[in-house]
Amino acid sequence: MDLGISGRVAIVGGSSRGMGKATAQALAREGANVVLCARNAEELDRAAEEIAAATNRDQVLPIAGDMSQQEDITRVVDGAMQRWGHVDIVVNNIGGPPPGQPLEFTDNDWIAAFDLSFFSVVRMCRGVVPIMLRNRWGRIINILSLSVRQPEDNLALSTVARTAVMGYAKTLSKELAPDGITVNNVLPGSIATERLQAVAEMQARFHGRDLANAMEDRLALVPLSRLGQPDEMADLICFLASDRAGFMTGLSIALDGGQLRAMV
Numbered sequence: 001m002d003l004g005i006s007g008r009v010a011i012v013g014g015s016s017r018g019m020g021k022a023t024a025q026a027l028a029r030e031g032a033n034v035v036l037c038a039r040n041a042e043e044l045d046r047a048a049e050e051i052a053a054a055t056n057r058d059q060v061l062p063i064a065g066d067m068s069q070q071e072d073i074t075r076v077v078d079g080a081m082q083r084w085g086h087v088d089i090v091v092n093n094i095g096g097p098p099p100g101q102p103l104e105f106t107d108n109d110w111i112a113a114f115d116l117s118f119f120s121v122v123r124m125c126r127g128v129v130p131i132m133l134r135n136r137w138g139r140i141i142n143i144l145s146l147s148v149r150q151p152e153d154n155l156a157l158s159t160v161a162r163t164a165v166m167g168y169a170k171t172l173s174k175e176l177a178p179d180g181i182t183v184n185n186v187l188p189g190s191i192a193t194e195r196l197q198a199v200a201e202m203q204a205r206f207h208g209r210d211l212a213n214a215m216e217d218r219l220a221l222v223p224l225s226r227l228g229q230p231d232e233m234a235d236l237i238c239f240l241a242s243d244r245a246g247f248m249t250g251l252s253i254a255l256d257g258g259q260l261r262a263m264v
Contacts, residue, residue: 004243006031010089016043018193022230028055036062068120077127093143097157117161138181139241146189154206173250182249189256192227223258
């Protein structure tokens with residue numbers, strides 16, 4: 001299936017590892033030009049080298065930076081424009097705030113969580129939407145979490161801030177739809193990443209369970225009896241970034257092996 005994204009320019013956050021890296025690889029394989037972003041420059045360069053070796057060096061541009069910071073977002077968008085002259089696809093993907101219960105946190109904790117998980121999306125959208133409007137085509141995809149539909153134990157900051165992103169995306173999707181720009185969220189469930197391992201261990205400690213069995217406890221939540229793979233999330237994102245998904249906007253799509261219990 002031709003997804004129609006060859007030659008498009010994509011910015012992918014958190015692309016030095018996990019779902020972000022898998023997404024950057026998949027987009028590059030489809031012929032997109034990809035700006036890889038992450039805070040750790042060394043890890044980012046390794047990921048960029050790996051992707052470039054499997055595709056084309058001219059397709060890959062690593063730019064180290066913190067996507068919660070306006071100046072770094074501006075630098076990434078400017079880098080894409082200087083290299084290719086347009087931005088067509090943005091995958092907002094950023095690490096989560098610390099664990100904890102709702103009443104444990106100070107105002108500053110909540111502000112920091114929103115700065116990381118919510119305002120990073122708002123700032124990136126402010127940077128790229130004017131470019132997309134000029135071309136009357138664009139795809140904005142936010143990697144959130146299944147917790148926005150089914151809250152996870154001891155992840156209050158992440159759940160609340162990412163739920164705000166879902167509301168922002170829904171509102172923005174309506175504004176941008178007439179100009180051919182779609183805005184969607186993907187909600188990973190139990191995907192085999194370093195982040196999942198950390199969450200599983202945190203929840204085992206929270207419930208007083210054996211850390212050695214943390215991943216088994218996590219696996220027991222998934223009716224398909226396996227963890228999802230980063231490549232599976234990347235495939236979903238590539239589809240949402242494509243011409244083929246042009247009639248899909250304002251959606252929050254779970255990839256979870258049946259873990260979500262809700263019917264609607």
